[in-house]
Amino acid sequence: MELTIEHPRTDVILVKPQGRIDVETAPTLRDKLKELSQSTPTLIVVDMKGVEFIDSSGLAALVSGLKALREQGGSISLSRPHPQALTALRLTLLDRVFPIFSTVEDAIEQANPLLF
Amino acid sequence: MDGQIASPLEWMADAWHRLTGGELSLADAGSLPPEVRASLGEAPSAEPILAEAYDQWWWIVPMRRSHGGLLVARAQRDGPWKALVASWAGILDRLLEEQAVSSSLSEELLRAWDRLTFLFEILQSLGESRNLQDVLDKIAATLGYLFRARAVVLEVKVGDRAMCSASGAPVPSIPAAAHEQALAVGRPVVLDLPAEPGVSTARRLVLSPLRARSGLTGWIAFLDPPSESLDAGDLQLLGSLAEYVAVFLEAAHMRETRAEQARITRELEMAAEIQRSLLPSRLPQVEGLSVHAFLRPARLAGGDFYDVAWGKDGSPFILLADVSGKGMPAALLTAIVHTAFHELAPQHDNPAQLMNALNRALYQDLDRAHAFVTVALAHPRADGQAIAYTSSGHVQALLRRASGELDQVSAHGLPLGILADESYQSSQVALGPGDLLLLCSDGFIEVLNETGRPFGVGRLLDIMDIAYQAGPDELVQMLVAGVETYAAELPLADDLALILISGSPVSQPAHPVWPFVCPGQIGALRPVYAEALKWMFEHARSWAQRQEMEEFLFAVWEVMKNQVSHALQGEADLILGRLAITPDYFEAHLYDRGRAFSEPPLAGKAPTADSSVEGGYGFLIVKGILDDCHYERQAHGRNHWRLEKLRREG
Numbered sequence: 213m214e215l216t217i218e219h220p221r222t223d224v225i226l227v228k229p230q231g232r233i234d235v236e237t238a239p240t241l242r243d244k245l246k247e248l249s250q251s252t253p254t255l256i257v258v259d260m261k262g263v264e265f266i267d268s269s270g271l272a273a274l275v276s277g278l279k280a281l282r283e284q285g286g287s288i289s290l291s292r293p294h295p296q297a298l299t300a301l302r303l304t305l306l307d308r309v310f311p312i313f314s315t316v317e318d319a320i321e322q323a324n325p326l327l328f
Numbered sequence: 329m330d331g332q333i334a335s336p337l338e339w340m341a342d343a344w345h346r347l348t349g350g351e352l353s354l355a356d357a358g359s360l361p362p363e364v365r366a367s368l369g370e371a372p373s374a375e376p377i378l379a380e381a382y383d384q385w386w387w388i389v390p391m392r393r394s395h396g397g398l399l400v401a402r403a404q405r406d407g408p409w410k411a412l413v414a415s416w417a418g419i420l421d422r423l424l425e426e427q428a429v430s431s432s433l434s435e436e437l438l439r440a441w442d443r444l445t446f447l448f449e450i451l452q453s454l455g456e457s458r459n460l461q462d463v464l465d466k467i468a469a470t471l472g473y474l475f476r477a478r479a480v481v482l483e484v485k486v487g488d489r490a491m492c493s494a495s496g497a498p499v500p501s502i503p504a505a506a507h508e509q510a511l512a513v514g515r516p517v518v519l520d521l522p523a524e525p526g527v528s529t530a531r532r533l534v535l536s537p538l539r540a541r542s543g544l545t546g547w548i549a550f551l552d553p554p555s556e557s558l559d560a561g562d563l564q565l566l567g568s569l570a571e572y573v574a575v576f577l578e579a580a581h582m583r584e585t586r587a588e589q590a591r592i593t594r595e596l597e598m599a600a601e602i603q604r605s606l607l608p609s610r611l612p613q614v615e616g617l618s619v620h621a622f623l624r625p626a627r628l629a630g631g632d633f634y635d636v637a638w639g640k641d642g643s644p645f646i647l648l649a650d651v652s653g654k655g656m657p658a659a660l661l662t663a664i665v666h667t668a669f670h671e672l673a674p675q676h677d678n679p680a681q682l683m684n685a686l687n688r689a690l691y692q693d694l695d696r697a698h699a700f701v702t703v704a705l706a707h708p709r710a711d712g713q714a715i716a717y718t719s720s721g722h723v724q725a726l727l728r729r730a731s732g733e734l735d736q737v738s739a740h741g742l743p744l745g746i747l748a749d750e751s752y753q754s755s756q757v758a759l760g761p762g763d764l765l766l767l768c769s770d771g772f773i774e775v776l777n778e779t780g781r782p783f784g785v786g787r788l789l790d791i792m793d794i795a796y797q798a799g800p801d802e803l804v805q806m807l808v809a810g811v812e813t814y815a816a817e818l819p820l821a822d823d824l825a826l827i828l829i830s831g832s833p834v835s836q837p838a839h840p841v842w843p844f845v846c847p848g849q850i851g852a853l854r855p856v857y858a859e860a861l862k863w864m865f866e867h868a869r870s871w872a873q874r875q876e877m878e879e880f881l882f883a884v885w886e887v888m889k890n891q892v893s894h895a896l897q898g899e900a901d902l903i904l905g906r907l908a909i910t911p912d913y914f915e916a917h918l919y920d921r922g923r924a925f926s927e928p929p930l931a932g933k934a935p936t937a938d939s940s941v942e943g944g945y946g947f948l949i950v951k952g953i954l955d956d957c958h959y960e961r962q963a964h965g966r967n968h969w970r971l972e973k974l975r976r977e978g
Contacts, residue, residue, distance in 0.1 A: 232854070234854070234885075235850050235853070235889050235893075236850060236851065236854070265882075267882070267885060267886060267889065267946075267949075268886055268889075268945035268946035268949055269889070271945045272945060295875065296878060296879075296882065299879060299882070299952075299953075300882070300945075300949060302952075303948050303949050303951075303952030303953065304944075304945045304948045304949060304952075305948070306945075
């Protein structure tokens with residue numbers, strides 16, 4: 213899994229993982245999200261477009277990132293998940309925890325959530 | 329005056345005499361008359377100085393290249409000689425300079441020549457010598473001759489070998505502390521030894537340490553080397569000689585090791601060739617049965633082999649044997665057993681009687697060689713309905729019924745060659761369709777993983793459970809793959825040999841099945857997942873079916889992850905599995921021999937925003953995707969999972 217970080221706005225960080233977020237790579241994502249939460253964004257958008265597979269370890273990484281960010285008053289949104297990721301989010305009810313958007317722009321603007 | 333300037337000086341003196349009637353020579357100031365010396369002054373200039381004394385005109389030029397040296401030219405009469413004297417002094421100066429350079433060069437050349445000679449001789453001795461001791465002796469002799477020391481001693485240690493060579497006079501004992509000192513300093517040290525009774529002169533010892541990358545250490549000791557050859561430069565030369573010697577000795581040692589290895593390899597190749605030539609060219613065809621065999625020696629030639637010979641009743645005897653030992657001795661024993669087996673089989677129609685005969689025939693040879701042989705012997709009846717079986721101390725045969733039950737095959741006796749009058753018993757086994765009789769060598773059962781845990785019979789049975797449906801060929805491959813995966817990077821210490829007899833018709837699976845062996849490591853899951861996905865997709869007829877398969881494998885992934893992290897906990901063990909695609913559902917059976925799950929597996933609580941509930945998410949995923957998930961802790965420490973997902977996309 214590769215991670216690309218962008219700053220589309222001063223208060224938004226866009227994280228683009230590429231590949232599989234599974235038991236092997238989840239710690240990298242978790243650590244990155246925790247590190248990013250120490251800066252002062254109000255929102256991290258994780259763009260799931262390049263994520264071909266996410267397992268329970270990957271989900272746990274997202275949740276622990278969210279927890280760290282919430283302590284700083286921020287939140288995490290997801291954009292463009294594949295059906296597999298959507299299934300994983302749905303089965304674990306995490307689709308109620310993470311706002312999910314069909315475009316990165318919507319996620320940044322927090323407009324038009326996919327599932328709400 | 330010597331060397332190159334002697335003849336020009338003579339020539340100049342001769343010319344000078346004819347010009348001036350006087351004499352010309354090189355001298356120092358001390359040899360000049362005081363009056364003349366006084367005119368030289370404090371700092372002699374490079375210019376010729378003229379002085380008059382004893383009715384002669386003295387032209388004097390200091391020589392730059394010679395300390396205090398002067399060119400002294402006396403003339404009987406005054407004349408314009410200044411320029412001539414100056415130019416001759418210049419010529420002599422240049423000649424002196426060249427001579428100085430060339431004399432120091434020749435010294436260097438001589439040393440280099442000695443060194444080259446030394447290297448050449450050592451190289452030559454390397455080429456001629458068969459072993460390290462030879463090389464050592466040659467080096468000691470060459471050094472003795474080269475350094476004119478009273479004695480030269482060489483000692484080396486490489487691995488657990490220690491060797492020594494000496495040339496010259498008997499050597500007094502060298503204090504151990506001196507060796508350590510030389511090795512610690514890393515360059516030659518000079519030691520004065522205490523005088524010994526009967527030895528009048530004081531003894532001086534130069535110790536040069538030897539050290540090479542391969543771990544070779546040692547030292548060269550020179551006893552009483554000529555005292556003039558002990559300045560700093562000579563010690564440096566000794567140090568570099570010691571470096572050369574260390575490299576040469578290392579090369580000789582490696583050459584010796586390589587030669588020994590090559591000899592062993594040649595012998596093993598020959599032994600392997602003997603064993604290969606003894607293997608049956610084909611396996612017997614018996615109605616109602618199918619016979620498969622596998623053999624892989626751990627080294628080139630091991631002690632395991634299988635063989636086939638026909639009995640009095642026309643039915644084959646199928647033999648799997650393990651002779652003690654490895655390499656050539658084992659290969660020769662194999663040949664003896666093979667010969668006896670082929671000679672005796674046609675006289676018998678019962679494996680116990682044949683085993684008795686084999687033991688009687690081989691007992692003396694085996695006893696003399698302190699060797700023994702374990703043999704498993706199967707004799708199927710011509711109609712394939714029953715197999716008579718006996719064993720002389722061989723690994724217990726495994727009989728797996730098509731139903732999955734395990735039956736005992738009771739037959740045991742001592743290995744051949746232990747007791748001359750051992751009496752063996754046969755037992756009868758009936759093989760129905762799909763039943764499997766597995767005879768295997770101890771290499772399968774005793775193979776160890778990284779943590780030293782043996783593979784055991786249990787894992788063999790697990791592999792039979794996952795692969796029996798895929799057919800005997802596939803089963804044999806899986807058994808071998810399982811053992812190899814279990815041993816991981818470790819080389820197999822023992823041979824792998826097996827005979828698999830299946831009752832036919834081998835039940836063909838009604839639907840596609842895919843057995844697999846997965847190392848119990850997190851990093852090994854991905855490749856297996858990718859292969860599983862590829863296999864399932866081969867049976868997909870629509871995109872929707874693919875999505876269903878992907879979802880099913882997502883659940884399998886979560887369970888296998890759980891097996892690795894909770895049951896095996898990082899131990900180098902296996903997950904064995906079988907996937908099946910039936911018309912109605914996808915199915916997975918997963919086995920491991922790790923810790924039992926104390927709570928209901930994947931026990932999940934509703935997830936909260938807390939990172940410690942990974943297992944909880946896994947549980948929700950598995951539960952959400954599968955229609956049935958059953959876990960059972962089975963007898964003999966086996967975890968078994970059965971996963972099922974009903975197919976919705978037709």
